[in-house]
Amino acid sequence: MPGGMPQPMPMEAGGGTLLSEEAIIVGKIKLTPDVRTNRIHVVTRPINMPFIRQLIHEFDANVEFAKPVTRYLKYVSAGEVLPVLVQALTEPGTEGGGPGAGGGGGPIPGASPSQGQGVRKANYTGGTSSLTGSESTGTAGGGTLNISEELSTQPVDTTPKAVTIGNSKLIADQRANSIIVLGNREVVVKVQKILDEMDVKAPQVALSTVIGQLTLSNNEEFGVDWFAKYQNKLVGISRNNSIFGNNDPRIPVPASSVSPAPVIGNGSIIDPSNLINFGQIIQNVANGTNVYVAAGNYLAAIVHLLEGTGKFKVMSRPTVFTSNNKKAIIASGQEVPVPVSTLTNAGTIVNQAAVAASVEYKNVVLQLEVVPLINSEKEVSLDILQKLDSLVPNGNVIISGNSVPTIDTKYIRTNVSAPNGSTIVLGGLIEDQKQKQYQGIPYLSRIPLIGAAFRATSSGKERRELIILMCPQVTLTKLDAYRLRQKWEDTTHFGPELDQGECQDCSKVESGKQINLPAPDIPAARDIN
Structure with missing residues (x-):
């Protein structure tokens, strides 16, 4: 060639x-x-x-390097997303990206998950002692003060973290909650698409709760028997309280029989939607102390029905929002002082023994904890814990000269599935109260043996059952949240006044007129479907 x-x-x-x-x-x-x-x-x-x-x-050609691209996150944490991006961008068979020079520290190896979640308390002893806490000191006079932080969170690390993947670098700015991408266009497009799928709003559940007290008579010893009288108003009922087994004479048995409804898991997990009528009560009775009722989709109508009888008293109506698979807690009660230690004869002051007592406060509350889990087709599984504390009447005991109250505790924990918008009734926590009243002629009624002829004695017995009605409502999109807001403002009839109650310069709303709500945010096309 x-x-x-x-x-x-x-x-x-x-x-x-x-x-x-x-x-x-x-x-x-x-x-x-x-x-x-x-x-x-x-x-x-x-x-x-x-x-x-x-x-x-x-x-030796010049490689074009794009400008840094910043993606601000709305619903997820930048520190939690960064490891996922590294795994998604790392090629198979290669090692993961290494931390850059400015990378911040991650979780400490070997650290306990409970670190940083403790409850700080500050106790004060009467007199002129000091108020001591974990971070501050002070002085006060007289009384007892107990300060606790019930809501504790993990300490947030705001140090930026940087990871190098090949010729690209990802930076997680935890202070601004953003991801900064340094790399070519291909890497930027991949990161943007991954974040589009991950940075979405988590579904939320609105738990509308009515806590009330149902008064029972001698013939209606359990709330389930009282509810059975209104079976045409309820979808179905299931009861977990029986001392007679399947032959409880207090439960009305209908003439027609139907096939039993399936029970999910063990006896304490019941799907109310599968209970069609009261013919299935006997087949689904299990041991326990709680009642579950699927009471339809109208919580307000059910409450009005119960109050209309005069036997149901609404104690509170809390409504809370919680994210999917996150715990919501509703609690109401009081703190009772309980002496835990007493020191006597430590010295003498003017021929009197010195006495020093240490007191703790015990919570006597009604506590309801719910963890909702949204299933397919807007069906909600509720992990429910119900705890009721109460002081026992005339139940104080004397310990070392101190009167210590007796606290009665009732506890229920179960899991139940319910359709979106349906109402679940929890009951079975029954309290008996006995009362005696004496009326008679003074002095004569107190004479032994013959005093009964000059006085009248009346005794009564009252049974009260705690009833909790809960209605979970799922909001998957902005449109769902807006409709829920409209519904509750129309129900409570004080929605517009909330915006003007504290504003003296705002125009007043005339009676009989309603303020139109602002238009909702335009949801994306995928949110409407």
């Missing part, structure tokens, strides 16, 4: 080319890098120089 250029090698039978050093260059080649001057020293035949020069020019 003219010029002495190497001739191409023949093709293999399979279609491949036998590429070797002789097929590209002539003779040998030696490349030596000069790090000090950033040059490459080439020793080869002159015929190979154009090829080597072009090859070095291709490798």
Whole structure:
């Protein structure tokens, strides 16, 4: 071939080319890098120089590096998303990205999950002692003060974290809750698409709760019997309280029989939607102390029905929002002082024994904890814990000269599934109260033996059952949240006044007129479906 250029090698039978050093260059080649001057020293035949020069020019090209792209996150944490992005961008078979020079510290190895979640308390002793806490001190006079932090969170690390993946770098700015991408366009597009799928609003559940007290008579010993009288108002009922087994004479047995409804899991997990009528009560009775009723989709109508009888008294109507699979707590009660230690005869002051007592406060509350889990088709599984504390009347005991109250505790924990918007009734926590009254002629009624002829004694017995009605409502989109807001403002009839109650300069709303609510945010197309 003219010029002495190497001739191409023949093709293999399979279609491949036998590429070797002789097929590209002539003779040998030696490349030596000069790090000090950033040059490459080439020793080869002159015929190979154009090829080597072009090859070095291709490798020494300027790679365009895009400007840093910042993506602000709305619903997820930048520190939690960063490890997921690293795993998604790392090629299979390669090691994960390493932390950059400015990377912040992650979780401390071996650290206990409970660290940073403790409850800080400050106790004060009467007199002129000091108020001590974990971070401050002070002085006060008289009384007892108990300060506790019931809501504790993990300490937030706002130090930026940087991870290098190949020629790209990801920075998690936890203070601004954003992800900064330094890399080519391909990496930026991948990160943006991943964050579009992850940075979405979590579904929320509105738990509308009515806590009330149902008064029972002797013939209506359990709330389930009272509710059974209004079976045409209820979808179904299931009861977990029986001392007679399946032959409880206090439960009305209908003439018609139906097939039993399926029970999910053990006896304490019941699906109220599967209970069609009261013919299924007997087949689904299990041991326990709680009652579950699927009471339809209208919580307000059910409460009005109960109050209309005069036997149901509403104690509170809390409504809370919680995210999917997050705990919501509703509690109401009081703190009762309980002496825990007493020191006497430690010294004498003016011929009197010195007495020092240490007092703790015990919570006597009605506590309801709910963890909702949204299933398919807006069905909600509720993990419910119900705890009721009460002081036992005339139940104080004397310990070391101190009167210590007796606290009665009732406890229920179960899991139940319910459709979106349906009402669940929890009951079965019954309290008996006995009362005696004496009326008679003074002095004469107190004479032994013959005093009974001059007085009248009346005794009464009252049974009260704690009833909790709960209606879970799922809000998956902005439109759902807006409709729920409209519904509750129309129900409570004080929605517009909330915006003007504290504003003296705002225009007043005339009676009989209603302020139109502002238009909701335009939801995305996928939110409407």
